[in-house]
Amino acid sequence: MLKYQQIAIDIEKYIEEHALQQRDKLPVLEHLMAQFEVSKSTITKSLDLLERKGVVYQVRGSGIFVRRQSRKGYISLLSNQGFKKDLEEFNVTSEVIELTVCKPTKEAAHNLNIELSSDVYYVKRIRCVNGKTLCLEESYYNKAFITYLNKEIASESIFHYIKEGLGLKVGFSDIYLHVDKLNDEEADYLGLKKGDPKLFMESVFHLTNGQPFDFSKVTYNFEQSQFFLQANSHLL
Amino acid sequence: MLKYQQIAIDIEKYIEEHALQQRDKLPVLEHLMAQFEVSKSTITKSLDLLERKGVVYQVRGSGIFVRRQSRKGYISLLSNQGFKKDLEEFNVTSEVIELTVCKPTKEAAHNLNIELSSDVYYVKRIRCVNGKTLCLEESYYNKAFITYLNKEIASESIFHYIKEGLGLKVGFSDIYLHVDKLNDEEADYLGLKKGDPKLFMESVFHLTNGQPFDFSKVTYNFEQSQFFLQANSHLL
DNA sequence: CAGTGGTCTAGACCACTAA
DNA sequence: TAGTGGTCTAGACCACTGG
Incomplete structure (x- = not known):
């Protein structure tokens, strides 16, 4: 398993387990770099992946936020x-x-x-x-x-x-x-x-x-x- | 305009103008790096973007190929x-x-x-x-x-x-x-x-x-x- | 203007494909 | 096994947000 994939899974799991809601803020990039002990580009790649999956959205100058899709059975x-x-x-x-x-x-x-x-x-x-x-x-x-x-x-x-x-x-x-x-x-x-x-x-x-x-x-x-x-x- | 966006546009234009077809091969990464005078990651980012847009697909160990969506009016x-x-x-x-x-x-x-x-x-x-x-x-x-x-x-x-x-x-x-x-x-x-x-x-x-x-x-x-x-x- | 995400580089090393 | 794309790093610098 590649680092950036594993990190993406971990972050998604974190959101799930802590029941974070739409617009909740995640830790900043620097924190995530330290926490997962990887370079900035790797974390960025994980977050881009989660952004494409619709799990988070990133706002420059502001932060990384949770995007939760709600409807079930679709x-x-x-x-x-x-x-x-x-x-x-x-x-x-x-x-x-x-x-x-x-x-x-x-x-x-x-x-x-x-x-x-x-x-x-x-x-x-x-x-x-x-x-x-x-x-x-x-x-x-x-x-x-x-x-x-x-x-x-x-x-x-x-x-x-x-x-x-x-x-x-x-x-x-x-x-x-x-x-x-x-x-x-x-x-x-x-x-x-x-x-x-x-x-x-x-x-x-x-x-x-x-x-x-x-x-x-x-x-x-x-x-x-x-x-x-x-x-x-x-x-x- | 960011480099990787401009390069993506240029490549897409190239495909269009040369009327390349599905499965046609594009130049290798090294060639594209030299041609656009950018680093590998920048070219990669352009190609990832084009891949998401459905314009190309990349095969490790093989090359970069054209993906042309055909139907009009959709x-x-x-x-x-x-x-x-x-x-x-x-x-x-x-x-x-x-x-x-x-x-x-x-x-x-x-x-x-x-x-x-x-x-x-x-x-x-x-x-x-x-x-x-x-x-x-x-x-x-x-x-x-x-x-x-x-x-x-x-x-x-x-x-x-x-x-x-x-x-x-x-x-x-x-x-x-x-x-x-x-x-x-x-x-x-x-x-x-x-x-x-x-x-x-x-x-x-x-x-x-x-x-x-x-x-x-x-x-x-x-x-x-x-x-x-x-x-x-x-x-x- | 401090905090935060985004772009870009140069280069090492890895993984897959096809001949 | 040569050729080719993918991952990852460390770090410089840029661009945007919000108090």
């Missing part, structure tokens, strides 16, 4: 690892409807940057939270990277398997979303009515080396899903 | 400055329905961290793109910070006025969203039907010093709006 749009972590206090389950090795659609091939003749795993799942259907998910995994997959794995966390089981490193993702009306099939799977609202999300996940390995299309049940996001203009 | 969920910038190739206009000084609702007071007896500017607008209604927006601005506002300003970019006219510095924002059905009033404003889908977004914008100054509730026209987001796990 899915983070940035976590980039599926939503299992956001909803960990809830009971998330998956029902695998289909799992096959096949050729990608034109759309999937384009997003995965592969030939139409390549092999992909196609996975169709329904994901539930506390017994209620959260979303319908169709995913295409590049078989060159995701060399093996089965129903048992897919009924748990595929991302956990990719990272721990296959030892792959997940890097960045592109996410596109819009709102539309459910068609017959989607409504049926989600237990809603045709024409009801849906949030439709397309994601392309890449490994750290830039190779796309997963193209997913997810239809969310509007009654069960809510999302949050923390943005910070000066970090972009 | 609103960035991270830009945090209204969507004028994302849609700048389009004609964005605003129609002010209401603009008054009043007391905040309980909800607005809570989100703005002010008393119920404080004054706020309440602004209700319809925003259009190329003549089509994009969204209905209700905003509460803390009058202690946004000391003056009028219909003329509100029919242009309020954020531009806040930054340039009032000289305030916009920091971070919390964004919450979910999907629902339009009610009568919303449908009427957006030119849709009651029961049609909507994306509903609540945002709290803060100044760099952590003070919330704007609480907004926005209802998007599902036929006119689409969004994107670029996430990066190792940056959080």
